[in-house]
Amino acid sequence: MQETGDRSQKTESSEQWAKNVRRCLLRLWLPLLIILVPLSAHGYEFSGELSMEGRFFLGPSAYSEQESQYGSIAIKPEFYHQFESGSSVLFTPFARLDSSDDERTHWDIREASYLHLADQWEITIGISKVFWGATEFVHLVDIINQTDLVESLDDEEKLGQPMAHLSVPRDWGTVDAFVLPWFRERTYPGKHGRLRTPLVVDTEQARYESESGQQHTDFALRYSNTFWDADVGIYQFLGTSRKPTMELGRRGETPVLIPFYQQISQTGLDLQMVAGSWLLKGEAYYRSGQGTSHAATTFGFEYTFVGIIESSMDLGLIGEYVYNDDTDDNVVTPYNNDIMAGVRLAVNDAAGSQLLTGIINDMELSSTFVSVEASRRIGDKFKLALDATLFIDIDENEPAYSLRDDDLVKLELVYYY
Amino acid sequence: MHTSKFTRALIQIVLVLFLSVRLIQSVSAETPEEKGLAIAVEADKRDQGFADYTAKMLMILRNKQGQESKREIRSKTLEVVGDGDKSLSIFDTPRDVKGTAFLTFTHKVGDDEQWLFLPALKRVKRINSRNKSGSFMGSEFSYEDIASQEIEKYSYKYLKDEKVAGHNCFVSERYPVDKKNSGYSRQVVWLDKDQYRVWQVKYFDRKNSHLKTLTVKGYQQYAGKHWRADEMQMVNHQSGKSTILKFNDYKFKTGLKESDFNKNSLKRAR
Numbered sequence: 121m122q123e124t125g126d127r128s129q130k131t132e133s134s135e136q137w138a139k140n141v142r143r144c145l146l147r148l149w150l151p152l153l154i155i156l157v158p159l160s161a162h163g164y165e166f167s168g169e170l171s172m173e174g175r176f177f178l179g180p181s182a183y184s185e186q187e188s189q190y191g192s193i194a195i196k197p198e199f200y201h202q203f204e205s206g207s208s209v210l211f212t213p214f215a216r217l218d219s220s221d222d223e224r225t226h227w228d229i230r231e232a233s234y235l236h237l238a239d240q241w242e243i244t245i246g247i248s249k250v251f252w253g254a255t256e257f258v259h260l261v262d263i264i265n266q267t268d269l270v271e272s273l274d275d276e277e278k279l280g281q282p283m284a285h286l287s288v289p290r291d292w293g294t295v296d297a298f299v300l301p302w303f304r305e306r307t308y309p310g311k312h313g314r315l316r317t318p319l320v321v322d323t324e325q326a327r328y329e330s331e332s333g334q335q336h337t338d339f340a341l342r343y344s345n346t347f348w349d350a351d352v353g354i355y356q357f358l359g360t361s362r363k364p365t366m367e368l369g370r371r372g373e374t375p376v377l378i379p380f381y382q383q384i385s386q387t388g389l390d391l392q393m394v395a396g397s398w399l400l401k402g403e404a405y406y407r408s409g410q411g412t413s414h415a416a417t418t419f420g421f422e423y424t425f426v427g428i429i430e431s432s433m434d435l436g437l438i439g440e441y442v443y444n445d446d447t448d449d450n451v452v453t454p455y456n457n458d459i460m461a462g463v464r465l466a467v468n469d470a471a472g473s474q475l476l477t478g479i480i481n482d483m484e485l486s487s488t489f490v491s492v493e494a495s496r497r498i499g500d501k502f503k504l505a506l507d508a509t510l511f512i513d514i515d516e517n518e519p520a521y522s523l524r525d526d527d528l529v530k531l532e533l534v535y536y537y
Numbered sequence: 538m539h540t541s542k543f544t545r546a547l548i549q550i551v552l553v554l555f556l557s558v559r560l561i562q563s564v565s566a567e568t569p570e571e572k573g574l575a576i577a578v579e580a581d582k583r584d585q586g587f588a589d590y591t592a593k594m595l596m597i598l599r600n601k602q603g604q605e606s607k608r609e610i611r612s613k614t615l616e617v618v619g620d621g622d623k624s625l626s627i628f629d630t631p632r633d634v635k636g637t638a639f640l641t642f643t644h645k646v647g648d649d650e651q652w653l654f655l656p657a658l659k660r661v662k663r664i665n666s667r668n669k670s671g672s673f674m675g676s677e678f679s680y681e682d683i684a685s686q687e688i689e690k691y692s693y694k695y696l697k698d699e700k701v702a703g704h705n706c707f708v709s710e711r712y713p714v715d716k717k718n719s720g721y722s723r724q725v726v727w728l729d730k731d732q733y734r735v736w737q738v739k740y741f742d743r744k745n746s747h748l749k750t751l752t753v754k755g756y757q758q759y760a761g762k763h764w765r766a767d768e769m770q771m772v773n774h775q776s777g778k779s780t781i782l783k784f785n786d787y788k789f790k791t792g793l794k795e796s797d798f799n800k801n802s803l804k805r806a807r
Contacts, residue, residue: 167632167635169632200807202807208805235805237805239796242801242805249659250659251658251659251660253660276658287801289796289799289800289801294799294800294801344800346650346800349648349650351652351661351663351800392662392663393663394648394650394663394665394666394667396667397665397667397668397718398665399663399664399665424665424668424671426668426670426671426720427670427671427672427720432671432672432675432776434668434671434672468671468672468675469675470598470600470604470606470675471606472631472633472634472674472675497631497633500606500607500630500631500632501631501632503633534633536631536632536633536635537632
């Protein structure tokens with residue numbers, strides 16, 4: 121019985137693979153090539169990256185549809201042209217093909233924008249990416265772009281966001297105004313994927329509080345400036361929450377989770393500050409509209425020892441803390457009262473070898489999360505990265521409880537062209 | 538009448554003699570510290586008024602075994618009257634760091650300000666400029682070596698005259714003012730007497746042993762005034778590694794403004 125089960129699963133996943141290949145080629149690559157090959161011939165700058173990745177899960181899977189090894193390839197070409205005036209156009213599509221997870225096989229337009237540069241201001245129109253924040257472990261205040269969660273758990277991979285972004289730098293600070301006319305839904309692993317909730321998130325049934333749904337226009341206004349040794353930013357965001365709450369639902373007979381996107385108002389603050397040999401970092405937000413109004417903060421330090429053990433290596437120590445006073449059960453955050461510690465080693469060799477190790481410990485529950493990221497260049501055009509993620513002693517009251525068996529080693533080879 | 542004329546002439550002669558003696562005294566009484574500072578001030582004065590310039594740089598890293606690795610960097614520099622220069626450096630290769638950029642505001646007094654732009658995350662990070670002895674992108678140049686060499690960052694002492702690479706040079710020592718964070722106890726600098734250009738620098742580490750030697754080659758004059766080198770070589774005597782910087786495409790007075798050196802320009806540098 122077991123054997124037959126395995127075999128049918130394998131056939132299913134190879135069919136899936138073939139389907140994914142066809143889908144990607146047809147939907148994205150052929151039209152892209154047709155449009156872009158002539159463009160690149162007219163003095164446009166063309167570069168990009170192609171990556172191969174293997175993900176190896178150390179423990180047995182918690183759910184029968186999951187695998188223990190996943191292979192995938194991804195491509196991210198970039199087309200750029202700068203005009204005489206300094207204005208520019210940028211186009212960066214992205215696609216990933218995963219061996220098993222239907223949802224992780226996806227494509228996106230990371231950027232497709234025109235930047236107009238005037239003497240006193242600049243405006244970006246199109247699909248673009250903006251990062252706000254200061255801390256290393258948790259990114260609380262970053263809100264313009266939606267998280268591409270199937271790519272990674274660290275909130276650092278983002279989907280392209282359609283926007284009009286006006287930026288006005290002045291002596292007294294910089295004002296950034298955003299109009300965001302289209303909402304991007306968060307991606308979630310499918311039933312064959314690891315690092316997921318026990319019930320699969322059915323993104324196709326996503327619901328919205330606003331009647332205009334995905335077409336709701338969001339707004340954001342930010343002021344940032346450097347005061348002596350501190351870089352400070354404060355913003356107000358009005359629009360659709362990037363993180364949904366989850367509701368129970370059904371797809372046919374199968375119970376699923378349905379994302380529900382509410383309208384929120386969020387005020388955020390971020391700070392990076394040089395204090396002697398230390399770097400101090402902090403982020404905070406106050407959010408209303410999603411359950412009870414609540415606040416969250418994260419802050420910490422980074423201290424670097426330069427040229428350790430008579431070498432040219434630098435060793436940075438990072439300490440951070442995160443607190444979230446949200447008491448509603450339906451908005452789950454694993455970071456309610458957690459302490460984080462990290463070590464960053466820069467070897468400063470020709471290969472640019474780096475090692476970043478971090479540990480996150482929940483101060484109320486015993487749960488501990490360990491992450492190791494190592495990378496080095498091979499020649500001028502390749503980079504090899506080895507990441508390990510370990511979930512240790514995850515408490516059953518922890519939102520990340522369903523990830524307890526998903527200890528993972530990821531090996532990635534990236535080719536830059 | 539005669540007497541008074543004679544007296545007046547006598548007084549004048551005595552005065553002139555007295556003043557010239559004082560003048561000679563003051564010249565000969567110039568201490569090595571004063572002369573060292575005077576040389577640095579003159580070198581700085583001769584490069585004043587460049588307004589701004591852009592350049593391309595090829596960085597060649599060579600390890601003990603002779604293996605090479607290359608980096609291409611573009612830079613923009615703005616002269617700030619009354620304070621240190623502002624600069625923006627953008628990496629073109631290696632490809633994995635393409636688009637990474639540094640924005641630096643040097644200051645005559647106090648710590649410099651520095652930001653790093655990471656293109657993959659579109660993130661601007663503040664850097665602690667006190668880590669100045671750290672390696673710049675894996676090279677034998679540290680942040681303090683590539684930073685704008687403001688007069689106020691050192692104290693000086695003239696040592697001797699010496700011929701280097703066919704040029705008659707002043708040889709001076711300079712000592713970092715920020716002793717706590719600099720990687721050096723002292724530097725010995727060779728500047729030619731004609732044009733006050735740096736030809737050689739020997740760097741001594743905090744234990745006062747000879748760490749690195751910088752050799753400069755191929756000076757060319759731009760905008761009828763400003764001398765810039767084609768090549769700089771930094772050899773680390775302790776690790777056996779070396780880094781060569783090759784410069785080209787210098788352009789002076791390109792019309793850069795303060796607004797080309799802020800966080801917005803850092804984000805769209807590429």
